[in-house]
Amino acid sequence: MTSINGPDPAATSDKSERAGILIVDDQEGNLRVLEGLLEDLGADIVSAHSGTDALSRLLERDFAVILLDVRMPIMDGFETAELIRKRRRSRHIPIIFVTAISDDVEQIAKGYAVGAVDYIMKPLNGDILRSKIRVFMELYQKGRELASKSEELTLKNTALEKEIRKRERVERILAKSRDFYLALFDEFPTLVWRTDEDGKITYFNRSWLAFVGRTLEQEKQGGWDQGLHSEDREKCVARYDAAFQSREPFEMEYRHRRKDGEYRWILNCGRPYRNLDGSFAGFIGSCYDITPRRKSEEETRAANAELEAFSYTVSHDLRAPLRSMAGFCQILLEDYVGKQGIDRDWQEYVERISQASKQMDALIRDLLAFSRLARDKVDMTPIETGPLLKEVVSSMRLDGNPVTVVGPSPVVMGNRVLLSQVFSNLIGNGLKFVTEGNEPKVVIRTEEGQDGWIRTWVEDNGIGIAPEYHDKIFQVFERLNEASTYPGTGIGLAIVRRAVGRMGGRVGVVSEEGKGSRFWVELPRAGAPVHPLSQAGSTT
Ligand code: ADP
Numbered sequence: 001m002t003s004i005n006g007p008d009p010a011a012t013s014d015k016s017e018r019a020g021i022l023i024v025d026d027q028e029g030n031l032r033v034l035e036g037l038l039e040d041l042g043a044d045i046v047s048a049h050s051g052t053d054a055l056s057r058l059l060e061r062d063f064a065v066i067l068l069d070v071r072m073p074i075m076d077g078f079e080t081a082e083l084i085r086k087r088r089r090s091r092h093i094p095i096i097f098v099t100a101i102s103d104d105v106e107q108i109a110k111g112y113a114v115g116a117v118d119y120i121m122k123p124l125n126g127d128i129l130r131s132k133i134r135v136f137m138e139l140y141q142k143g144r145e146l147a148s149k150s151e152e153l154t155l156k157n158t159a160l161e162k163e164i165r166k167r168e169r170v171e172r173i174l175a176k177s178r179d180f181y182l183a184l185f186d187e188f189p190t191l192v193w194r195t196d197e198d199g200k201i202t203y204f205n206r207s208w209l210a211f212v213g214r215t216l217e218q219e220k221q222g223g224w225d226q227g228l229h230s231e232d233r234e235k236c237v238a239r240y241d242a243a244f245q246s247r248e249p250f251e252m253e254y255r256h257r258r259k260d261g262e263y264r265w266i267l268n269c270g271r272p273y274r275n276l277d278g279s280f281a282g283f284i285g286s287c288y289d290i291t292p293r294r295k296s297e298e299e300t301r302a303a304n305a306e307l308e309a310f311s312y313t314v315s316h317d318l319r320a321p322l323r324s325m326a327g328f329c330q331i332l333l334e335d336y337v338g339k340q341g342i343d344r345d346w347q348e349y350v351e352r353i354s355q356a357s358k359q360m361d362a363l364i365r366d367l368l369a370f371s372r373l374a375r376d377k378v379d380m381t382p383i384e385t386g387p388l389l390k391e392v393v394s395s396m397r398l399d400g401n402p403v404t405v406v407g408p409s410p411v412v413m414g415n416r417v418l419l420s421q422v423f424s425n426l427i428g429n430g431l432k433f434v435t436e437g438n439e440p441k442v443v444i445r446t447e448e449g450q451d452g453w454i455r456t457w458v459e460d461n462g463i464g465i466a467p468e469y470h471d472k473i474f475q476v477f478e479r480l481n482e483a484s485t486y487p488g489t490g491i492g493l494a495i496v497r498r499a500v501g502r503m504g505g506r507v508g509v510v511s512e513e514g515k516g517s518r519f520w521v522e523l524p525r526a527g528a529p530v531h532p533l534s535q536a537g538s539t540t
Helices: 028-041 051-060 078-088 105-113 126-187 206-212 215-222 223-227 232-245 291-336 344-375 384-393 418-433 492-502
Strands: 020-024 044-048 065-069 095-100 114-122 192-194 201-204 250-256 264-275 281-288 381-384 402-404 411-414 442-448 455-461 506-511 517-524
Touching: 020 028, 020 201, 028 126, 028 223, 044 051, 044 281, 051 078, 051 402, 065 078, 065 126, 095 105, 095 126, 105 114, 105 291, 114 126, 114 344, 126 206, 126 418, 192 206, 201 215, 201 223, 206 215, 215 223, 223 232, 232 250, 264 291, 291 344, 344 492, 381 384, 381 418, 384 402, 384 418, 384 442, 384 455, 402 418, 411 418, 411 517, 418 442, 418 455, 418 492, 492 506
Parallel strands: 020 044, 020 065, 065 095, 095 114, 402 442
Antiparallel strands: 192 201, 192 281, 250 264, 264 281, 381 411, 442 455, 455 517, 506 517
């Protein structure tokens, strides 16, 4: 559809096309002369033979300048110029009237009135004409460049506005979701706090405010450190400051005053949080009232201290009379056996008293060792199994050579004292539980598993254990044999299981009655990641 204004030049013009010059004259000869004069300018020269012709050319493309003959039949130059000016598309194209030298001043004034920018008199001077036209061509080129720049700017501006609107939308959603989460935090039973990126606490949830019995505004004015116990304040503030500086998560326990004035033990866990663009936004944290846990820990500590004192009493005060009983029995036996009036029964009774006191002493010793195992801290170090096993065997000062250590010597993670005790108990049992007349033989074999565990077998040629007792024998005082045949306290294997457990390992047995026993101990290899599931089915 074409209106009187024609299509929009910006929409139809080709940015790469050359500048156009429209020359309008009813005389073919004049057109040829003009074409000749202008051909060197590097422009597209379009000729029109009348005003109407010129108007149709103007619909086809854009021009840098129009050279318009004043005198033309039907529609003269002035009328044509008026119509050109009326059209939006051609309104701004400069028009130069071309007329004969005889035209008067009035004519020239009329030309300017309809929008001419210049006048050229015939006969034409090529140089003057070309330099004038060049000016308009340059203006045209500059105009086009400006239009293209402004088009580019408009596009960029539109994209920018779109981006700003998008960001504003995201910010609004974010603000809403923050409000939503803060409202959610208000419902949390735990105490929640949040800081800004400068470390200033800007939010405490309702539970916090209910705990301290203060308003949000009061609490924001340094409420947290004001509520701290004076003995904990310095340490807590330093810990918080350090965590904030390094932007590392932190956990700390301290006493905080509740609204009723009572100091409660609080576990405070803080974490840095970030904005959507990844920039640091501050810290957020939650606090838990751990007073009951701290109380029970304190009670346990007190109970442990009491037990410690009790153990000390047991080991010193209870064992001392036992040792003196055994000592006096020994003196009696040495001094009186063979003397007059001392018969066989006397000797047997004294021997029994001596043995019973020794048994009781061993029992107390083992029980003490067992209870200490639950309390004492266990330091773990890498231990090479081969040398440790040999050391244990040699410290047992055995007659003959009943124990053999075979296999590789991998390094496990364990506690040297505990591990020595474990193997000493297992070897001792292996040598003890043999049928009378049979020479005991114990073989210790270490295997390296694929899954990061090291398994050590302690195998004997003894009486064996029926499968239904395999678990039971690891409990305290569980003994399967008469003390008269196989002396013992029934605590050795309980110590083994607890010690191995404290080192993060496992223990078990493979055995049948009358076919010897194979006890095993598994510990993690030093420096190896352990696969806990691969241990399914074993006993600790
Ligand atoms: P103790 O050796 O002092 O009796 P333990 O706790 O070491 O106590 O062992 C518990 C019981 O397990 C033993 O009384 C015995 O019946 C059985 N037992 C332990 N080791 C072996 C073994 N190598 N062969 C056969 N039975 C064993």
